[in-house]
Amino acid sequence: MGDPFGKEHTHTFKKLLQTNVPAATAQIKAYLEEQDNIPVNIAITGESGSGKSTFVNAFRGLDKKDQSDAAAPTGSVETTKEVKPYPHPNFPNVTLWDLPGIGTTNFPAAKYLEHVGFERFDFFIIISADRFTENDVKLALEIQKMKKKFYFVRSRIDQNMWAEEQTQREFNAEKTLSIIRESCVDGLLKLKIESPQVFLVSCFDLHLYDFHLLTKTLERELPVHKRDTLLLAMPTVHFEMICKKKEALKAKIKYHASLSALTAAVPVPGLSVAVDAVILVKATLKYKNTFGLDSKSMANLAVKSGVLLNDLRAVMISKLSLDEINIELIMKLLLVSGVVVASMASEEVSRFIPLIGIPAAAAFSFTCTYIALNNFLNMLTEDAQTVFTKALGSNSSV
Structure with missing residues (x-):
């Protein structure tokens, strides 16, 4: 369904608000559920042993030592024998598909x-550990014929850079990366790949080299309705990503606040406050997972960055990051917010004022939820930035 607050739906939605509150509520709930379940399916392919599985794990925020069933098996030999889906641990609608190496099939x-x-x-995404092969090119040409997007990734550029540094008297990282990238592009152009896009990546250090350029390209070239879905699931490898995630999450606050307002239109004492708390918990949990501040993601970040987990947690400020998010915590935080408390109290009183009570209660409820979610989003954004700085410092690109 389309955005109920979009231009083409606004008039219909306003009429529903005035005449049929349950229908308006159902429409917003359906829209939010639809947004949470937009599928994004990413194919990871290439020659055997090129690092496909390692890339799948890195993209999903799993560390190289993760032995859980969620991790794609890795090794120096081909470990992918069949098409296997790997849903994102926090966003299961985003799935990376580890495909058999084309060179291993008949x-x-x-x-x-x-x-x-x-x-x-x-x-x-066509992965190669070194130079792209004849099989990589054949596959790309077939994908090109079928008018789908594909991207070339050199997955072990850290090893290539180390080797280059050992052999060059005056090593320059930027210049060396540019030479490698241009060499890949020129080779693919000669083999009739149209406008090849090549990204130099270290699967063990995504914050280095070209991974941030790959994420920007994917975000730009995906259909509009899938961009935010992928954006929220992407690993946070630079400050701009944190800001983009914040803006995408902020754009949805009006829908959560509207659900709160519609609940307030039902004249049942205490109902709106209870529903608001559930709305706030669910939204805030999503914020925390999106920024990688949940326990599992933090543990993986500690392994990847080599920074102790306790040191990463020490730079967090908000209780939303440090404690388990539940109704009790949310209510405690609301109690220390004077504006929110005033809105909630006013809502409970105003709903019983003749004639104007219901509209007033809805307005107060909308304001309360909107302010609270903005505050919570700001708190978690700040923690994400401080954790990122602690883990990676200023070394977020070459």
Whole structure:
């Protein structure tokens, strides 16, 4: 369904608000649920041993030592024998599909795409540990024919850079990266790949090199309705990503606040406060997961960055980051917010004022939830920034 607050729906939605509160409530709930379940399917392919599984794990925020069932198995030999989906641990509607290395199958490129279920994927990432091979190019040409997006990733650029530094008397990182990138692009152009996009990545250090450029490109080239879905699931590897995630989350606050307002229109004492608390908990949990401040993500970040988990937690300020988010915590935080408390109290009183009571209660409830979620989002954004600085410092790109 479309955005109920979008231009094409605004008039209809306003009429529902005035005449049918349950229908308006159902429309907003359906919209939020739809937004939370927009599927994004990413195909990860390439030659055997190129680092596909390592990339899948890194993109999903899992550390290299994770032995859970959620992690894709990695190794120096081909470990992917069949198409296997790996949903994002915090955003299961975003799935990375680890495909068998094309060089390990008996299928030619065109049949390979049919075998792995080409149509289900939004785009392809073709991984190579070193130079792109004949099989990589054949596959890219078939994807190109079918008018889908694909991107080339050199997955072990940290090793390449180390080798280059050992052999160059006057090593320059920027210049060396540019030479490697241009060499890849020129080679692919000669093999008739149209406008090849090549990204140099270290799967163990996503904050270095070109991964941030890859995320920007994916975000820009995805269909509009899928951009925020992918953005929220992407690993946070630079400050701009934190800001973009914040803006995407902030844009949804009006819907949560509207649900609160619609609940307030039902004249049942205490109902709106109870519903508001549930709305606030659910939204705040999503904020925390989006910024990677949940326990699992923090533990993985500690392993990746080499910074002790306790040291990462020490730079957090808000109780939202440090404590388990539940109704009790949310209510405590609301009690220390004078504006929010005043709005809640006014709402409970105003709903019983003849004629103007229900509209007034709805307005107060909207204001209360809107202010609270903005405050909570700001608090978690600040913690995400301080944790990022502690983990990676200023070393977020070469």
